[in-house]
Amino acid sequence: MERYFQPEIECASREQIQAWQDERLVKKVRDVYEHVPYYRKKMEEKGVTPDDVRSTADLHKLPFLTKDDLRDAYPYGLLARPLSDCVRIQSTSGTTGRRVVAFYTQNDIDLWDTCCARAIVAAGGTKDDVVHVCYGYGLFTGGPGLNGGSHKLGSLTLPMSSGNTERQIQFMCDLGSTILCCTPSYAAYLAESIYERGVRDKIKLKAGIFGAEAWTEEMRQDIQNKLGIKAYDIYGLTEISGPGVSFECSEQTGMHINEDHFIAEIIDPNTGEVLPEGEKGELVFTSITKEAFPLLRYRTRDICVLSRKKCSCGRTHVKMSKPMGRSDDMLIIKGVNVFPSQIETVLMNKGYPANYQIIVSRENNSDRLEVQVEMTPEMFSDSVSEISKKEKELIDALKAMLGIYAKVKLVAPKSITRSEGKAVRVIDNRNLY
Ligand code: DLL
16 A cells, blocks of 8 residues: 655645645745845846746746856855754765755755655655665765655664675665665666675565666666565755655656655756646756755756656656756766766866767676877877876876766877767767666
């Protein structure tokens, strides 16, 4: 039987959800207009005042907010409460310039925890479960989000964080973990490691809550079969709070968006025009209950489809499909957000020509990043040891910029194929979408 964390909210009538959204949106628009000069300026530039927004039907009048706005306003420019009311900061994995810093009041943390608790219950979780969290803890929202949700539900929470597979499996066996929370690629790696060690019968897992990166239906089947569990998708982004913005239910056909907190729209990424339900486009979120860092009409760059078709689980909140791609060039590698422009900056700073290729692949369920860089003719005459030294320098500089290891291969001048149109800088062999 389907269970809910907050049935009166998760299964509310559409009219009720609409009423919550209308009321909360109007209040939030007034709030940011009053407290955030950055928003007021943007609204004034568009000729909108809070009086123009009387319900969600007026949402389209508001300006969009993008990652560029977040960068312009970094770090405090979008804060809607005094810093002294904030209790937490989280951040994305991107680096300077691209880094997103999000602030939370205690109420913001509570609502985030609640969203994650809903996700855990939708995956069959109860207070009697042992929730094994191996998303990263720290600035990344994965660990703290699922940890908070598990606490809220009253489950026994294992804050494992990522890495150390041996210890993960040991704890899983010894402490009887029943719900696994991690990225799908790590879940697949764990599944394989458990299988290889022949300890599957010592594992009590029944469900997994996997997100933070794209994964396919094939990958779901593989993880489900290897671990003998049901694998649920969870979506979210730091800007909007973290994991739990939406989550899958027993139907496993898309993720219910927590519409009492977030209004979702789908727009044409080129024109900004709002698209009707069922059409594919860029997902835009408005957070209507957050206090410290409420974002209005934030463009996620994730491409997906929304559906209000009746769901067999009984939840009434709109469902989003798995993201089907991005409308910008951001890559998610080992859970870290990487922009090709960051790689280019490193290469340029070190005096390399702009001829390079970024190759992303997945081996043994782990992402690999390789950067092939053309040498200048002068460099090409260097000895092998000189070239290795230069590669090592670039590996270090890329690690400092991206936070992850990238294999670097220096190649002969003019050896990277020139494209006749746009340069093909990124070859992503993972086939995730
Ligand atoms: O990845 C939050 C999260 C943590 C979600 C744990 C789920 C589980 P960011 O690091 O800010 O936040 O990255 C957000 O990751 O815009 C999507 O492009 C991508 N993403 C997140 N969840 C999914 C998913 C966290 N289930 C960006 N499927 C988003 C595909 C996802 N892509």
